[in-house]
Amino acid sequence: MQYPDEHSRSRALFERAQQYLPGGNTRTTVYMKPYPIYAARGEGCRVWDVDGVARIDCxxxxxSQIHGYAHPAILSAILEQAAAGTAFGLPTSSEIDLAQLICERIDSIETLRFMNSGTEAVMMALKAARAYTGRPKIAKVEGAYHGSYDYSEVSLDPTPANWGDRQPASVAYAAGTPHGVTNDVIVLPFNDPEAARTMIEAHGPELAGVLVDPMPNRAGLVPATNEYMTALRSACNKTGALLIMDEIIVFRLGMHGAQPDWGVRADLTTLGKIIxxxxxxxxxxxRRDVMEVFNPTRGKPALPHGGTFSANPMTMRAGLAAMELLNSPTFERLDHMGDIVRQGIRAALKRHDVAGTVVGRGSLLKVHFTPRAVQDYRSAFPTADEARRLALFNRGLLNRGILAAGYGLMALSTPMTDADIAEIVHAADQSIADVAAAMD
Ligand SMILES: Cc1ncc(COP(=O)(O)O)c(C=O)c1O
Structure with missing residues (x-):
């Protein structure tokens, strides 16, 4: 079945959804024009939609699904926990087990606290930085996504009309964002160490923390240079602001997360997705001293934090099972598969004479249909024509049995076989041929 199909079950479900959900939608990120494809089930690296079409899920x-769907070890952990109780108003040993594993894997994490989403993790990290330093402002990178907290959303999608000069403007993302929020967020250019250092130092005495994802997906999925990360670290040291690394996506790059790759040690790290x-x-x-802002044993903590489902044992047991399946050989395999897909797409771009660049590391990649060298949000910002090519590429993948995120991100998973990887590369090659044909 080709997408879109007016007679599909997904189309009918979307009609019904529009009666009860605004725009038929609960997550803006999964909306697709003219209608989203509804999932029925997943197994291994494949997802079957409600019309019975199976696709490799990238x-x-x-x-978040680094092991795909229905992995036996994760399934057995959650079935066992479901029978014992899904959530209690008491702590369980499961939170200690997962916390210990994470503290042992990420060198800069001495103690840890769980939340229910990445949005909440980033929000609590920024609040912890404010509570610890007693300062009001935060700095973040232009175009980087960190979830839906007002402060971390600033300048998520600025345009040439409002993004300002080399020192970016603070642009509100959602309608109704209070001025106080944009006043308290400093927006840093990505991969420009000198400009970032100057801005951090200029706001130094008021700056609680610098929030950075070293390979920000929405800003282009280009890795930060080591010089950039080192400049942020040293500017934080100089000003007393905390360096907050968002590893919500990039923790999937290796056994010890992203910090060893970039040679920096964060004061706070946010995690989510695969854990x-x-x-x-x-x-x-x-850092233990910073994390003490959450400690309730000496009376009201500087930063009280609860959450009905925080550290619930279903999440903790599933997370532990997933993390225990990840070891050096699995990461090597993910890296290898990522290299094959990146190289395959680069070769296809060349073969079909389509301007483009493939970025990413490890199991993450993205194609930019542009002749420019992409190094930050601004150079990744697509022209209307480039956006059309990406949409055509994605539609081509979808109708050849491959799911990719609407804005181009592809993530690989451990159940993928060599044959699955070859199928992804072949579908990408054919979809780039579609793009080439549309350019004639
Ligand atoms: C880097 C990064 N930070 C934070 C978030 C927010 O996480 P969640 O969607 O779990 O709220 C995301 C989600 O995609 C993310 O990619």
Whole structure:
């Protein structure tokens, strides 16, 4: 069945959804024109839609399903826990097990606290930085996505009309954002160490923290240079602001996360996605002295934090099972598969004479249909024509049995075989041929 199809079950479900959900939608990120494809089930690296079409999943619920679907070890952990109780108004040993594993894997995390989403993790990290430093402002990178907290959303999608000069303007993302929010957020250019250092130092005495994802997906999925990350670290040291690394996506790059690759040590790190084994999750961890803002044992903490479902044992057990399945050989395999797909797409662009560049690391990649060198949000910002080419590429993949995120992100998963990888590369090659044909 080709998408779109007016007679599909997905189309009918979307009609019904529009009666009860605004625009038929609960997550803006999964909306697709003219209608979204509804999932029925997943197994391994494939998802079957409600019309019975199977596709290799390179969305992986926006990178969270690193083991795909229904992995036996994760399934047995959650079935066992479901029978014992899904959530209690008491702590369980499961939160200690997952916290210990994470503290042992990420060197800069001495203690840790769980939340229910990445949004919440980033929000609590920023609040912890404010509580610890007593300062009001935060800095973040232009175009970087960190979830839906007002402060971390600033300048998520600025345009040439409002993004300002080399020192970016603070642009509100959602209608109704209070001025106080944009006043308290400093927006840094990505991969420009000098400009970032100057801005951090200029706001130094008021700056609580600098929030950075070293390979920000929405800003283009280009890795930060080591010089950039080192400049942020040293500017934080100089000003006393905390360096907050968002590893909600990039923790899937290696056994010890992203910090060893970039040679920096964060004061706080936010986690989410894969550490929940497919369940809702978020976490903040880092320096013991900073994390003490959450400590309730000496009376009201500087930063009280609860959450009805925080550290619920379903998430904790699923997360532990998922993390225990990840070891050095699995990461090597993910890296290898990522290299094959990146190289395959580069070769296809060349073969079909289509201007483009493939970015990403490890199991993450993205294609930019542009002749420009992409190094930050602004150079990744697509022209209308480039956006059309990406849409055509994605539609081509979809109708050849491959799911990719609407804005181009592809994430690989451990159940993928060599044959699956070859299928992805072949579908990408054919979809780039579609783009080439449309350019004639
Ligand atoms: C880097 C990053 N930070 C934070 C978030 C927010 O996480 P969640 O969707 O779990 O709220 C995301 C989600 O995609 C993300 O990619």
């Amino acid at each position: 969305i992986n619920n926006f990178t 929940g084994g497919g369940f809702p999750v978020g976490a903040v961890g880092g």
